[in-house]
Every structure is written in C-alpha cells, then in structure tokens.
Amino acid sequence: MKLAISCQGTKLTDAVDTRFGRAANFLLYDTETKEVSVIPNTQNLQAAQGAGIQSGMTVAKSGAEAIITGHCGPKAFRVLQEGNVKIYLTDNTGSVADAIQLWEDGKLQSITSADVDGHWL
Amino acid sequence: MKIAVASGKGGTGKTTVSLALAEVLGTKGLLLDCDVEEPNCHLFFQMPADKTTPVTVKIPSFNQDLCIGCHQCSDFCAFNAIANIGKKLLIFPELCHSCGGCAYLCPTKAIQEIDHKIGVLEYRKKGSVELITGIMDVGNIIAVPIIHQVIAQADSHRTTILDSPPGTACPMVNTIRDADFVILVTEPTPFGLYDLQLAQDTLEAMNIPSGVIINRADDSCADVEAFCKSRNIDVLMKIPFSKKIATGYSNGDSLLTSAPELKPKFTQLLQKLGGL
Numbered sequence: 001m002k003l004a005i006s007c008q009g010t011k012l013t014d015a016v017d018t019r020f021g022r023a024a025n026f027l028l029y030d031t032e033t034k035e036v037s038v039i040p041n042t043q044n045l046q047a048a049q050g051a052g053i054q055s056g057m058t059v060a061k062s063g064a065e066a067i068i069t070g071h072c073g074p075k076a077f078r079v080l081q082e083g084n085v086k087i088y089l090t091d092n093t094g095s096v097a098d099a100i101q102l103w104e105d106g107k108l109q110s111i112t113s114a115d116v117d118g119h120w121l
Numbered sequence: 122m123k124i125a126v127a128s129g130k131g132g133t134g135k136t137t138v139s140l141a142l143a144e145v146l147g148t149k150g151l152l153l154d155c156d157v158e159e160p161n162c163h164l165f166f167q168m169p170a171d172k173t174t175p176v177t178v179k180i181p182s183f184n185q186d187l188c189i190g191c192h193q194c195s196d197f198c199a200f201n202a203i204a205n206i207g208k209k210l211l212i213f214p215e216l217c218h219s220c221g222g223c224a225y226l227c228p229t230k231a232i233q234e235i236d237h238k239i240g241v242l243e244y245r246k247k248g249s250v251e252l253i254t255g256i257m258d259v260g261n262i263i264a265v266p267i268i269h270q271v272i273a274q275a276d277s278h279r280t281t282i283l284d285s286p287p288g289t290a291c292p293m294v295n296t297i298r299d300a301d302f303v304i305l306v307t308e309p310t311p312f313g314l315y316d317l318q319l320a321q322d323t324l325e326a327m328n329i330p331s332g333v334i335i336n337r338a339d340d341s342c343a344d345v346e347a348f349c350k351s352r353n354i355d356v357l358m359k360i361p362f363s364k365k366i367a368t369g370y371s372n373g374d375s376l377l378t379s380a381p382e383l384k385p386k387f388t389q390l391l392q393k394l395g396g397l
Contacts, residue, residue, distance in 0.1 A: 050201020050216050057195065060206050075213055083206040 003029045003103065004064035004085075005096045010038045012097040016090060018070020021052030027096055028062055031104075052076030052118075060085055066110075068099050074114040086110045122396050123281045125300035129316030131287035133306045134336035134360065136161050139284035140250075141376045145387045146397060147249035151279045155296040156286040157255035157267040163245060165375050166252060170243035176255070176270045177236040178219040178263075183210045187231035194223035194232055215262055240267040242274070264292045272299065280396035287316075289323045297324070302394050303331040304357065309342045317345065321352055332357040357393075358386050 006023035008015045017023040026039040039062055044051040056076045059067050060083025067080065068088045080087055088108040090099050102108050126139045136154075140162060143152035154162040163170075181194070181203065190208040202216035203223055214237055224232045239261045243254040255271035257264055264286070275281040283300060286292040297303050303324055307317040317333070324331045333349050335342050338359035349356050360366070360376070360383065369379025377384050391397035 047201060050213065053201045053204045053211075053213060053216075057204050057206065078211055079204045079206065082204070082209050082211055 001031050001066070002062065002064045003031055003100065004039075004059045004062060004067045005029065005099055006041075006067070006069040007096050012036060012100070013095050015093055016068070016070065016096055016099050018091070018093065020067075020069040020072050020076050021047075021055045023055065023069065026055075026059060026062070026064075026067075028064060029096075029100060050075070053079055056080045056083065056085075059083070066103075068103055068108065071116045072111065072114055073116050074118045077111075077114040089115060122301045122394075123275060123283060123299060124394060124396055125283040125285050125297040125303045126306060127285035127293055127297055127303050127320055128287055128306045129289060129318075129320035130307065130313050133308045133313055134334070135284055135287070135306050136165075137336065137360075137370065137376045138304060138306050138334055139282050140165055141383070141387050142282045142391065142396075143250050143252070144375060144377050145384060145391055146280050146282070148251075149279055149397065150250070150282060151275060152250060152252045152282045152284065153271050153274060154252065154254040154284045155268050155271050155292075156284055157240060157257045157264050157271065158286060158292070160254045160256055160284075162252055162284055163243065163254050165373055166245045166247045167373055168245060168247060170245055170254075172244040174242045174244075175238045176240040176242060176267050177238050178217075178266045179221060179234040180214045180217045180219065180237040181212055181223050181232045182235040183212060184231045184233070185210070187229040189229055189231075191228065193226045193228070197222045197226055215260070218263070219266065239263065240270075242270060265295045268292060268295050272296070280391070289316075289319050293320075294323065294327070297329060298327065300329060303329050304334055305331055306334045306336055307345055308337045309335060309339060309345050311344075314345055314348060318348065321348075321354065325352075334358045334360065336360045337362040357390055 005027045006017040007025050007027045008017045028037045044054045052075050056079030066086040126135045128135050154160040188208045192205045195203040195205040200216050202213045204211040224234045240257045245252045253274045255267045285296040307313040332355040339362045
C-alpha cells in the first residue's frame with residue numbers, strides 16, 4: 001500500500017512536517033517496494049484559505065491509503081475521510097523514516113475526528 | 122449624501138457621533154449600522170426590532186447523480202470552498218465568496234446556486250430617528266455582503282449616516298467606499314493617533330475627503346491636532362472628556378441627551394458638510 005507523510009523536505013531523512021494543510025511536501029512511500037516519490041505542496045503553502053482542503057484532495061488523489069502528519073483540522077478530516085485515507089498522527093518531529101518505523105511497529109493510532117479546531121484565514 | 126463615521130481604533134466614539142448626527146437630522150436622515158460583526162447603535166434605541174429580514178448569499182448545491190467527475194469546479198474555486206474526490210464533492214459554505222464560477226462551469230448542471238443565510242437586517246424607528254442594523258450570523262465569517270445589503274437601504278432623499286466597523290480592512294473599506302465624506306473619530310491617546318493615521322492613509326488612497334472629531338478631548342490633543350494640520354484635514358469638533366457624558370452613555374443615553382449643549386455644534390457640522 002501507499003503511505004503519505006507530510007514532510008519538511010524531500011527525503012526520508014528529512015523531518016516530518018507537523019502541519020498538514022501547509023506541509024512543505026508530501027512523501028509517498030510504497031510499503032512493498034520501499035519506493036519514495038515527492039508530491040510538492042507549494043501551492044497550498046501559499047493559499048489564503050482552504051489549504052487543508054486542497055492538501056486533503058492532493059493526498060486522496062495520490063492513491064495513498066493512509067497519511068502520517070502532526071495535526072488534522074475538521075475540513076481536512078472531512079476530505080480525507082471522503083477519500084478513504086486513514087489519518088495517523090505523530091508528535092515525533094524526527095525523520096520521516098522514523099515515523100514510518102513507528103507506523104510499521106503499530107505505535108501510531110489512527111484518529112476518528114479532527115484533533116485541532118479549524119481556522120478561517 | 123452619505124456621511125460615514127469611521128475611526129481606525131475601536132471604542133473611540135463612532136456610534137456616539139453617528140447617533141448624534143442621526144438625532145440632529147431626524148426625518149431628514151437615516152442611520153445605518155454597518156458594523157455587522159458587533160453592531161451597537163440599537164442599544165440606544167432600547168426596543169425590539171420593528172421588522173427583521175434575512176440577508177442571503179448564493180452558495181453551490183450539488184447533485185451527485187449528474188456529476189461526471191471533471192473537477193472543473195474545484196480547479197476553478199480560488200477560495201478552496203469545494204473539494205472533489207472522484208465523483209464525490211464536498212462544499213465548505215463558510216469559505217465560499219459566492220462568485221458563481223462553479224455553477225457556471227459545471228457542464229452537466231450538477232451544481233446549482235441556492236440561497237444561504239448569513240445574517241439579518243433589523244429595522245427600528247424611535248421618534249424621528251430611523252435605524253437599520255446589519256447583523257452577521259454567529260459562525261459566519263464574511264461580513265462584506267451584509268454591509269453591502271445595509272448600505273443598499275440608503276435612499277437619495279435623506280442624508281445617510283454610515284456607522285463604520287473599526288479598522289482599515291475590507292469591512293471598513295466597503296462601508297466608506299461610496300461615502301461623500303468620512304468623519305474620523307479619534308481619542309487623544311497614542312493608540313488613537315496611530316490608528317487615525319492608518320485610517321487617514323486609507324482615505325487618501327481612496328481619495329475620499331475627511332475630517333476629525335476628537336472624542337474624550339482633554340488638554341492632551343496637541344499631537345492629534347499637529348497630525349491633522351500636517352495632513353491638511355480639519356478638526357471638526359472636540360467632544361469633552363466628561364463624567365456626565367460617560368455616565369449617560371453607561372445608562373444607554375445618547376450623547377445629545379446627556380450633553381444637549383453640543384447639539385448646535387452637530388447642526389453646524391451637518392450644515393457645513395451639506396447634509397442639512
């Protein structure tokens with residue numbers, strides 16, 4: 001399966017971006033082939049509003065079945081849920097590789113509602 | 122004519138001045154409370170509204186059966202108010218700016234525009250003073266369409282007083298943009314002066330003539346007066362810093378009820394501006 005991770009950089013050794021809507025990039029990790037591809041999120045980084053919604057669409061369209069990020073607001077949650085993408089949160093600000101390891105070890109819990117409030121602009 | 126009362130800093134006395142102007146105008150005037158996020162002119166009327174009408178904007182409504190998943194709607198939406206996932210579509214009305222682009226572009230008419238209530242207008246008349254108040258619904262974030270609806274109630278036969286929201290952002294700009302003259306109400310404090318400068322900068326950029334009323338005026342008005350001189354704008358009036366006025370205000374009395382001696386000054390001001 002494909003796993004998306006919000007990331008401050010473009011490599012597995014780069015840090016997790018704890019922001020979802022305004023993450024710098026998403027890394028798409030294939031759990032079988034271990035291949036990694038980068039989905040830039042520059043456009044949403046600069047959006048005046050609705051960045052979480054757009055990022056949610058980006059991740060859903062990428063084919064990812066799950067996302068690891070730091071926080072998820074109510075609008076992004078609705079979009080990801082509609083796209084059948086499971087959401088795992090980590091407060092670990094270490095590397096993406098570390099986060100994937102935690103996920104593979106079953107140490108990350110998936111969430112059933114947004115963990116932060118929405119913000120307007 | 123339209124006279125807007127604005128300030129920059131909040132709490133300087135916009136409503137106090139707006140009400141005084143409306144009281145002097147009587148049947149020749151109309152008071153519009155454009156501070157739709159926190160209107161307060163009606164507090165001085167101490168009566169329920171005579172009439173309430175809804176303010177609506179257009180938002181998209183979605184018929185999934187007709188959607189072909191082309192995503193033109195969400196690609197177009199500059200405000201990210203629509204999300205497409207395959208043929209599923211999520212609408213976030215609170216982000217929508219009612220441009221209608223999604224419904225226009227939809228090739229199968231899966232998107233139609235429907236009315237969405239975002240606030241109300243309240244109508245009051247007490248004695249000869251008529252007030253229309255715009256009030257934004259709790260949970261809504263877009264004030265400007267309500268402000269436009271309030272201002273649309275103005276008529277050309279009467280002098281309209283627009284009580285503006287504070288600040289210099291979209292709500293203030295949309296209140297004053299069609300005004301013939303803007304009265305800036307300030308107070309003789311560093312905060313009042315700083316925000317007065319921002320407000321005057323805005324008015325100069327918009328090419329709208331203005332003058333200043335100093336409220337709670339004491340013996341420390343020199344900085345405000347020097348600023349007004351440097352920008353070539355008149356100090357139209359000083360309202361004294363007085364316990365009598367403050368006590369009246371806290372009891373819900375208008376300025377001219379607690380300090381009737383100021384009425385000739387407001388009459389002269391309106392005559393000077395051409396509103397009376």
